[in-house]
């Protein structure tokens with residue numbers, strides 16, 4: 001595109017206007033006494049007007065961005081550049097602008113302020129860009145085409161080939177908003193600025209540079225466009241203090257993105273494991289968009305816990321979505337804690353409709369066959385009494401070891417055909433306890449999952465448990481006596497096997513020793529300790545301890 005083609009795009013009044021000029025712009029010499037601008041003569045650091053051309057600051061920006069000052073406009077935030085683009089190019093009531101949706105809201109707001117029709121083309125469901133549709137939405141009066149990449153609020157970046165194709169095909173000005181480019185894995189289009197006279201690239205000091213409070217945005221474009229921006233802007237649009245601070249900052253350090261990017265990846269992983277989070281969209285920015293089962297509910301819960309996120313669920317294309325900015329590690333932890341406990345609750349509510357009670361980790365299981373009738377209640381957090389009665393004294397004594405050493409409250413009441421054999425009762429109690437355990441665990445959110453106890457001193461018993469969901473049972477313990485108390489020793493392994501199978505857990509038991517009583521007691525104690533570890537809440541109780549996201 002040639003300069004005369006660019007001129008054709010500019011509102012005639014803007015093209016012909018003469019900008020406000022200061023006496024200091026017009027003078028040639030090197031004045032030492034300033035009696036030209038009706039300022040106060042008393043120095044206090046701020047009595048003089050700031051440099052309207054932001055010469056020093058622009059030179060610093062040019063240096064870090066690899067461009068020259070005549071390609072740079074600095075505004076009171078990028079929002080100023082967005083507004084000025086309308087004022088320069090769009091004749092009110094006549095011209096229009098085209099953009100994508102969902103995207104940054106200011107393009108539409110500034111359009112409305114400038115009486116300019118704003119047309120939007122929806123992104124595809126995966127937030128990719130249909131450039132044919134975008135270009136097709138433009139007509140002879142379309143002066144501006146806004147694209148945000150990485151896009152807010154979707155977080156994705158559009159491929160460079162697609163952006164360049166749009167810029168070279170469109171017969172107007174393309175405003176490419178790169179507010180989040182510092183967080184992206186790829187470079188932006190700034191190095192290509194020289195090839196595209198109709199391109200305006202927006203960047204900002206508000207995000208990666210951490211200076212949102214100062215309000216400095218950058219626009220990069222051909223010198224012709226930059227001159228128009230300079231003509232139209234308020235002369236002193238960047239105040240003196242801000243120019244000073246940003247200049248100092250550029251001279252001392254750059255944008256900070258590393259920790260945010262690392263946290264973004266961590267937060268994305270944890271959120272992806274939450275049952276109530278349906279989708280975590282990939283992000284090249286400092287926020288993530290997540291689709292939630294209950295966005296309003298989650299938004300409310302976060303707010304109740306002092307965390308505010310952006311509810312984007314009402315925006316077409318973002319149904320069900322919250323936009324979460326990446327904070328510091330502890331801030332993200334607090335957000336994640338709320339999200340995972342809210343999702344856990346949702347999950348347990350679902351579980352409760354299929355038999356699970358409430359929010360706490362407890363369960364009740366009844367089982368009745370022609371051989372046994374068993375009732376078991378279990379509370380994994382030890383809230384409740386323990387009472388065991390199976391009719392087999394030694395078995396009761398062993399189950400009490402489980403309750404005492406695991407911290408899990410257990411009520412077990414069994415009535416079996418003991419007059420025939422203890423076999424059914426012991427095996428069925430194992431089945432029922434396994435079921436009660438699985439049910440009490442529910443979604444398994446936040447549990448440690450693994451437990452292991454190395455040889456316990458007096459008995460040399462070891463137990464490994466994995467509540468991950470796969471069933472495996474190994475038993476390595478021999479008993480020389482046929483019975484201990486009123487319990488057949490062959491039934492010990494049957495009991496644990498039944499329990500492991502019905503709880504769907506992985507259980508490895510081994511024991512050696514001389515004293516048979518101590519050996520089996522050691523096994524039950526070790527099992528209890530291992531179980532206690534496995535059902536315990538993780539120190540950061542926001543995830544399911546599996547890369548699959550479910551257990």
Ligand SMILES: *Cc1c(COP(=O)(O)O)cnc(C)c1O
Nearest residue numbers: 077078079104152179204206217
């Ligand atoms: C935050 C943001 C900006 C920056 O606006 P400033 O006025 O510079 O603070 C620009 N564009 C998008 C898409 C943004 O999200």
